[in-house]
Amino acid sequence: MEADAGKGFGCQKIMDGKANDGANALDKAIIPSCCLKARASDPEVDAKCHSTVVSGWFSEPLSSTGIIFNFLSSAYARKAGKRVYFNNPMWPGFCLIFCIFQLALWYLFTSKHYREAHSLEVERILYKEKSEYQEILVFESSTYGKVLVLDGIVQLTEKDECAYQEMIAHLPLCSIQSPKTVMSTSWVLVVGGGDGGVLREISRHTSVELIDICEIDKMVIDVSKKFFPELSMGFEDPRVQLHIGDAIEFLRCAPEGKYDAVIVDSSDPVGPAQELVEKPFFETIARALRPGGVLCNMAESMWLHTHLIQDMISICRETFKGSVHYAWTSVPTYPSGVIGFLVCSTEGPPVDFIHPINPIEEIEGALKHRRELRFYNSEIHKAAFALPSFVKREVTSLRSNSSSPAKRICVS
Template sequence: MADTKRTHMQTKLKMEATTIHVSTSISMDLYPKLPKEDGVLVVCNGESGVSAAHQSSDHHHQVLSDSIDSGDHDHDLKHPRIPGWFAEHCPIWPGQAHFLKVEKILFQGSSKYQSMMVFQSSAYGKVFVLDGALQLTEKDECSYQEMMTHLPLCSIPNPNKVLLIGGGDGGILREISRHSSVKQIDICEIDSMLVDVYKRFFPDIAVGYDDPRVSLHVTDGIAFLQCNNAVGNYDAIIVDAFDPIRHDHELFETSFLELVAKALIPGGVLCIQAESIWFGSLDIGMLVTKCREIFRGSVEYAWTIVPAYPSGVIGFLLCSTEGPPVNFKIPINAIDTNESYGVAKTPLKFYNSEVHSASFCLPSFAKKMIDSQLINGRTMNGGVGTTTTTMPFRSVHSDHQVLDL
């Protein structure tokens, strides 16, 4: 669901932020690219990105048959392909792949930052793919968007100013709009083409841009925080700006987290995507330790179900700055229960107060991992933990390429 590669992150630090007050205009350069050839659709992930091609089903079957019959396993397929299906797999979850049946490819294109594809699936509705990594589907996007938004905003009283870094699809904006206390919503999205694609093909998600409280800043989130010298500006900051997560990703570096903490009011909150508890390379405990020292308030890990994502779950890290205490596990700021949904067209599909509290209940293995890290951090450092350890997050997401963020 993280919608922007940070390939040009460092160079963008020198750029001035461009502010766009959101309109409903869509680039006229966006036209759906539909396959023209007859045959069987094969959606495959190659070194140059995701592509769709047609080929004879007999030919494809023959290639697979020859490989199996020969008994030569030294040349196993690196990229599993089934005609008419989109495939995604990654070294972090070896021995498995996630497939979705493709009914029709609606769009393929590339910006100067990343490649994009939109297709109609049989089971999940429309699907958005970014550089080969599945970002969201119409069927289950509500879980991610609603939880990432309402976990932080329902944990503090009357949030007023909110900053979203990434989240170019507009779904989190849609959810923020449900909070009537919010007066200002800033979003930093570096890729304007991505915004246009979402507006065209996912209008019920991108409807968040229609909220008059929203200002879109076409710039990098780090540059925005630095250029605006934000100090105590925001009640909440939501970071949905990467996929995949790398161990050296700048959004988990101490310098970025300190910028975020500085930009929050006392008792302000951060929500940042923190991957799945099922991936062995994710050191949640180390991340919690790091954030406890920087934010000096509450730090909690929550998770939710997203069937289309690898492992079927995704996690969030929630942090509060020093000041009025925040108990993330108990929502105190209920979403309006009247007929006003902001710019959203429907009531909540996933989030409620019970799910809110339950999302912080961790399986025994995850709880043990976090608790042991905190204990070790206190023992070794005489305090809460360290801010210098590099976390071993995954370095690639899809099978087709290493993502240089």
């Protein structure tokens, strides 16, 4: 969120009746961004003033900045037959250019953490509600199919979700021996992952007998089941046990050495999710893993947060005592177009993450279970650990640094 965005405008309230579809209604429906309440249906003309603005939302009313921008926005809206507002006044120039040259409805998402903006052309809005924890939006895009957005941040799209879901699941699970040869029962824990995509991929591994998933927001699960059946099919696996609640508390209560693998599919480490990249959280995971057990944790973009990645690697080397590696993949709709993964193993049987001991191609039925693999294969697995030179230097420099890692990691 952009704190106190739009406070420079006087708060206006439109009290002269509901907006209609006529062009003249646009002249009456000019509301500053601090006073807009985004809706997927008809606008609420008597909107409340907001002290914060969620980046990257749009709605039926038209918002603008300054007299010239108001005029051009109105002209654009009449020509395009659509009403759009951009609720981040940090981007008036971009919005101005947008209104002049574009003839479609777009979703603009920005972030003060990434300091960049992206946009997707919108076909239609399918869902928009606020859960106990976050705002949930689903819309149909022209290029990427249906899109899931949480608190203004794109989580997945139908077109490129495979690159993330398949990699975060198979990087760890293909790197350990078939768990049945190690223990009488095998357990995998998923932290987050309410869309079900990680479950769908874990279910390809027949050696996994039970899958726990701990998701704090049940509404995310319900929305995924309604709008993303190709992801939420993971919940249909009889091995899945769903737990609604706080993952940190869930891990604290887990028996020591219970899991063969833990996969953390969390949101960006800001706000309450900050705890998910700090040492106490990793310590609870290490305690819950068996000797030689593995963790795969979402680990941001190497282009944007090398310091965060450095801190996470330092903490995990100190905590897990086994192998620690950074891998990455390409996801076009994520900031910078890439996302990273931190894979770690606890002290015990050595784990070679780079050369998978349990290749997906050799697992019976795995390649076409429920649907064909679209992104992951053994070659992609190995290539994911090939790092650009600047990242290799940053990671290598940690080996000679004997100072203790910071207890708190800042994303900024």
